[in-house]
Amino acid sequence: MKTFQDFQKVGDSEQKKMQFVRDAITDHKGSALFRVASDAEQYDKQQDVTIVTYQKLLYTVSGQAVPDNYSANFKLSSNFFNRLTTQRNQYLLGNGVTFGKPDTKAKLGKDFDQQMVTLGHEAQKGGVAFGFWNFDHLECFDLTEFVPLYDEENGALMAGVRFWQIDANKPLRATLYEVDGLTDYMWSQDKANGEVIKEKRPYVNVTKGTAVDETKIYEGENYESLPIIPMFNVQKKSDLIGMRANIDCYDLMMSGFANDVDESYLFWVISNAGAMDESDLAKFQDQLKRVKAALVEARGAQIQAQTVEAPYASREAILDRLRAELYEDYMALDTKSIAGGAATATQIEASYEPLNSKVDEYEACVTEFIMNLLAFIGIEDRPTYTRSKIVNRGEEIRQVLQSANYLPEEYITKKILTILGDADALDEVNKMKQAEEMERQALTVTEEEEEEEQTGIASVEDFE
Numbered sequence: 001m002k003t004f005q006d007f008q009k010v011g012d013s014e015q016k017k018m019q020f021v022r023d024a025i026t027d028h029k030g031s032a033l034f035r036v037a038s039d040a041e042q043y044d045k046q047q048d049v050t051i052v053t054y055q056k057l058l059y060t061v062s063g064q065a066v067p068d069n070y071s072a073n074f075k076l077s078s079n080f081f082n083r084l085t086t087q088r089n090q091y092l093l094g095n096g097v098t099f100g101k102p103d104t105k106a107k108l109g110k111d112f113d114q115q116m117v118t119l120g121h122e123a124q125k126g127g128v129a130f131g132f133w134n135f136d137h138l139e140c141f142d143l144t145e146f147v148p149l150y151d152e153e154n155g156a157l158m159a160g161v162r163f164w165q166i167d168a169n170k171p172l173r174a175t176l177y178e179v180d181g182l183t184d185y186m187w188s189q190d191k192a193n194g195e196v197i198k199e200k201r202p203y204v205n206v207t208k209g210t211a212v213d214e215t216k217i218y219e220g221e222n223y224e225s226l227p228i229i230p231m232f233n234v235q236k237k238s239d240l241i242g243m244r245a246n247i248d249c250y251d252l253m254m255s256g257f258a259n260d261v262d263e264s265y266l267f268w269v270i271s272n273a274g275a276m277d278e279s280d281l282a283k284f285q286d287q288l289k290r291v292k293a294a295l296v297e298a299r300g301a302q303i304q305a306q307t308v309e310a311p312y313a314s315r316e317a318i319l320d321r322l323r324a325e326l327y328e329d330y331m332a333l334d335t336k337s338i339a340g341g342a343a344t345a346t347q348i349e350a351s352y353e354p355l356n357s358k359v360d361e362y363e364a365c366v367t368e369f370i371m372n373l374l375a376f377i378g379i380e381d382r383p384t385y386t387r388s389k390i391v392n393r394g395e396e397i398r399q400v401l402q403s404a405n406y407l408p409e410e411y412i413t414k415k416i417l418t419i420l421g422d423a424d425a426l427d428e429v430n431k432m433k434q435a436e437e438m439e440r441q442a443l444t445v446t447e448e449e450e451e452e453e454q455t456g457i458a459s460v461e462d463f464e
Contacts, residue, residue, distance in 0.1 A: 019193075086121070091389075109138055126142055131369065177226065239330070268304070
C-alpha cells in the first residue's frame, strides 16, 4: 500500500511521478480492500462470485477429481446484497438531505442528493467512497477506481489517483490529484512507460463576479486542501464482509435444489451388465439425455428406472432460515413480517427498530462527510434527514386528529400532509383554507345584514 510519504519521496521528476502512479495502481489492485470491493461490485450486480466459479466434481475409483459434465449444474445468484444495502441507503437518503438555510442546497449543486445516494451505496460496497468537489458540484469515486494516498502520521487523505481502463488491451488512463492541482497520464501499447496527456493544472479555472469592484478571479486558483473527502461506511468495512458466507450458502442451496429437480432424483439399475465400467455408464447416461433411449447389448441385461423423492421440506426450511438470518444479522426490515395483514402502527414501529438502530450508525458516517464538505466549501449549516417508512396512514391520521385540541391548526395540517406524502402542498392548502374562511366570513356578514334589514322592516310595521 502506497502512502503520501512514499509519494513525497519521489520528488518533482515527472517521470518518477508517472512511475509512482503506475506502481500505486498495481499495488492497489492487489490489495485486500480492492478485492473485497471488486467482489462486492459483482454481488451488487447479482453475480455471486462463489457460485459462478463453482464446479461440480466427480471422483474416480482412484480418488482423482474430474469435472462433472453430465449432471445439471445451475448457478443461481440471489439479489440479497443489492436489496439490503439499497434499503438502508434509501431509508436514510431517499427523500434527500435537508438543511437549515434555504440557499445551502443550491450551493451544493442541483444533483447533490443523487450524488449522496451514489456515495452512500459505494461506501457500503467498498467500505469507503470518495466525494470530489469539482468547483460547483459533487462527484463520486469508488474504491475500485481510486487509489487513496493517506498520511502515515494522522491518516488524512493528502492525495489520490483515479484510474480507468475499458479493456486489458486498451490504454490505461489515470489522474493524479494533489493539493496544488491535477495531472493526467496515459499508458498505451505504443508508450508503455507512459506519457503526460495534460500537465498539472489548477482545480478552479473560471472567472465569476457581479459588480466591477466585487469581481473575483478564480482563474488558476486551488483550494487550501485536497478537494476529495472520504466517506466511510460503518466500521470502515464493506457490508459484504460477514454477509457473504450466508449469501453463498443460500445460492448454493438454491442451485442444488434446482439441480435435484432437473435430475428428478432418477437413477438406473442395470442388471447382467457387469462388464460396463464408469466410462460406459457415463456414455449410457449421456445417450439417455440426448435421445431418451439406450441400447444394452449384453445378453439378459435389464434396465430399470428408480426414483427418489427430493428432500423438499428440509431444503425449504434451511432456505427460510438463511433468509431470516440475513435480515436479522444485517438489521434490515423484512417486509414480509408486516405485509401479511393490516399491521398496527405499533407493530410497524417495532419492525423498524433494528433498521433504525443500524441507520443511526450509518447516519453518523453520512453526517460526518457532509459536515467536512460544508467546512471545505465554507458553509455553516447542518444536515437533517427524513427517513422513508411504511406507515399505517389511517391510524396515524387518527392519532393526529385526536390531538387537534392541543396543537396549532397549521401544525395539524402539515402533519397530515406529511403522512399523506404531500408536504409540499402546505402553502397551497393554507391559501385554500384562508380563501374558504374569507368566503365564510363574507357569507356570515351578508346573512347578518339581511337579518337586520328584516328586523327593521318588522319594527316599522309594528309601529304603524
